[in-house]
Amino acid sequence: MLKILIVEDExxxxxxxxxxxxxxxxxxxxxxxxESAADMLETNNxxxxxxxxxxxxxxxxxxxxxxxxxxxxxxxxxxKASLDxxxxxxxxxxxxxxxxxxxxxxxxxxINIVLRRYNKTESILTFKDITVDTENHIVKKGDTAVSLxxxxxxxxxxxxxxxxxxxxxxRLYELVWPELIYSDELSxxxxxxxxxxxLRKKLDLKNDLKTIYNAGYRLTE
Amino acid sequence: MLKILIVEDExxxxxxxxxxxxxxxxxxxxxxxxESAADMLETNNxxxxxxxxxxxxxxxxxxxxxxxxxxxxxxxxxxKASLDxxxxxxxxxxxxxxxxxxxxxxxxxxINIVLRRYNKTESILTFKDITVDTENHIVKKGDTAVSLxxxxxxxxxxxxxxxxxxxxxxRLYELVWPELIYSDELSxxxxxxxxxxxLRKKLDLKNDLKTIYNAGYRLTE
DNA sequence: AATTTTTGAAACAATTTTGATACAAAGAGG
DNA sequence: CCTCTTTGTATCAAAATTGTTTCAAAAATT
Numbered sequence: 314m315l316k317i318l319i320v321e322d323e324x325x326x327x328x329x330x331x332x333x334x335x336x337x338x339x340x341x342x343x344x345x346x347x348e349s350a351a352d353m354l355e356t357n358n359x360x361x362x363x364x365x366x367x368x369x370x371x372x373x374x375x376x377x378x379x380x381x382x383x384x385x386x387x388x389x390x391x392x393k394a395s396l397d398x399x400x401x402x403x404x405x406x407x408x409x410x411x412x413x414x415x416x417x418x419x420x421x422x423x424i425n426i427v428l429r430r431y432n433k434t435e436s437i438l439t440f441k442d443i444t445v446d447t448e449n450h451i452v453k454k455g456d457t458a459v460s461l462x463x464x465x466x467x468x469x470x471x472x473x474x475x476x477x478x479x480x481x482x483x484r485l486y487e488l489v490w491p492e493l494i495y496s497d498e499l500s501x502x503x504x505x506x507x508x509x510x511x512l513r514k515k516l517d518l519k520n521d522l523k524t525i526y527n528a529g530y531r532l533t534e
Numbered sequence: 535m536l537k538i539l540i541v542e543d544e545x546x547x548x549x550x551x552x553x554x555x556x557x558x559x560x561x562x563x564x565x566x567x568x569e570s571a572a573d574m575l576e577t578n579n580x581x582x583x584x585x586x587x588x589x590x591x592x593x594x595x596x597x598x599x600x601x602x603x604x605x606x607x608x609x610x611x612x613x614k615a616s617l618d619x620x621x622x623x624x625x626x627x628x629x630x631x632x633x634x635x636x637x638x639x640x641x642x643x644x645i646n647i648v649l650r651r652y653n654k655t656e657s658i659l660t661f662k663d664i665t666v667d668t669e670n671h672i673v674k675k676g677d678t679a680v681s682l683x684x685x686x687x688x689x690x691x692x693x694x695x696x697x698x699x700x701x702x703x704x705r706l707y708e709l710v711w712p713e714l715i716y717s718d719e720l721s722x723x724x725x726x727x728x729x730x731x732x733l734r735k736k737l738d739l740k741n742d743l744k745t746i747y748n749a750g751y752r753l754t755e
Numbered sequence: 756a757a758t759t760t761t762t763g764a765a766a767c768a769a770t771t772t773t774g775a776t777a778c779a780a781a782g783a784g785g
Numbered sequence: 786c787c788t789c790t791t792t793g794t795a796t797c798a799a800a801a802t803t804g805t806t807t808c809a810a811a812a813a814t815t
Contacts (some may be wrong), residue, residue: 329658410603416657418669455793462761479670490649504763524803526771527684683772725774727792745792747782 315428315435316358319343320350320376321365321390330363333417334424336477347371349468351379359385360433364407366391377407386427418478421431425474438473440532443516445473458517464489468508472522481529536649537579540564541571542586542611543595547634551584554638555645568592572600580606582649585628586610598628607648659694664737666694680736685710689729693743693753702750714743
């Protein structure tokens with residue numbers, strides 16, 4: 314399980330992030346000032362750090378100096394959208410940059426991208442009794458292997474990486490059928506439904522992979 | 535009003551885009567080279583950027599590096615349909631990709647999709663023990679999920695966003711049934727009442743969602 | 756080249772949502 | 786109490802959306 318350190322002094326925001334990241338399957342540690350973050354980093358390893366700029370005691374930039382030699386990717390979080398901040402944020406070695414208020418989906422997407430860039434994406438995903446080995450393309454339900462076709466596999470990975478998130482139809486087409494985005498009709502066909510059907514059947518997901526009428530689907534834990 | 539920056543050096547194409555996007559209700563700024571685009575971005579905020587690849591002075595890819603940390607979605611426009619371009623366009627952080635010549639409808643559709651993905655509205659609403667996650671289309675009463683239909687959902691969101699405010703019948707029709715505004719009679723039917731009834735029943739809002747006789751309804755805290 | 760697997764289009768079925776109609780109930784005003 | 790207006794409810798058919806089956810084309814494998 315990938316570990317993420319959240320350094321953010323506004324508790325409501327921090328709580329919101331922790332709640333969502335935990336639900337998304339990350340192990341979260343929340344701290345509220347730069348000093349305790351620095352302490353924490355001396356003894357613990359993290360795969361990614363979400364770092365607020367404005368912090369008590371040691372601010373985000375200063376802490377960044379401390380983090381840089383550790384080679385841990387950092388995503389800055391800030392309320393300020395000023396150019397100064399942007400430049401400083403990037404030159405100080407941050408991987409990415411988010412301006413408050415942001416959407417949770419957005420945050421999750423960024424985290425995904427950054428972790429992938431650092432090759433820290435977990436190769437084994439799980440959902441309930443389902444295990445997905447993304448490196449070897451092996452899917453297991455309990456102890457028995459289930460054979461999925463490439464598209465089915467991709468779709469499943471998308472759902473597990475985004476569990477508890479409603480994935481809209483067009484988003485799913487974007488993610489799994491990027492080649493179709495460029496066709497005129499964003500598929501008036503039943504392709505997506507068909508693959509959903511196959512996943513449900515093969516993995517017995519009737520109750521977990523829910524239809525959100527007029528929206529899309531959600532894998533609910 | 536959403537602001538879109540168009541960076542495209544072929545003036546006829548740029549004009550065509552500007553004309554259509556303006557008509558569609560966007561505020562457009564057109565620039566014809568990468569350098570002035572970079573300047574513009576230093577001092578102005580945009581909700582979306584349409585970016586040509588082949589540009590004088592600074593090309594699209596270079597400009598992209600500059601834009602990426604700003605958290606502004608970009609749709610690439612290009613004459614080249616080569617696979618190389620496509621890969622480069624997407625990995626450089628663009629949200630989408632259009633090949634010239636393209637249909638305006640197509641462009642508008644893409645813009646819609648991308649903007650919705652970047653939507654920055656408050657995503658979690660609450661009223662008493664009711665929680666509405668607008669991003670994930672999840673409604674909870676206490677800890678139990680309540681399933682609402684799309685119209686019911688929309689109506690609820692309107693009420694919560696306007697709690698303690700009396701919403702007149704015609705205003706509600708405007709907000710939730712915009713497609714009916716242009717019908718002759720502003721609904722002599724019981725459509726609104728029916729949905730109110732359903733909301734009250736599903737969420738136990740008898741005492742909170744009050745009827746204001748001869749006016750409309752109010753969600754009272 | 757032959758065979759198997761995967762994919763998705765088309766047609767059709769099932770389900771869910773929707774709102775129109777008809778009528779009952781409630782409120783306002785005399 | 787009576788009348789008129791407005792709102793609440795039940796019923797049901799149309800519309801919209803999703804699920805399923807079938808099958809041929811495309812892709813992968815032998």
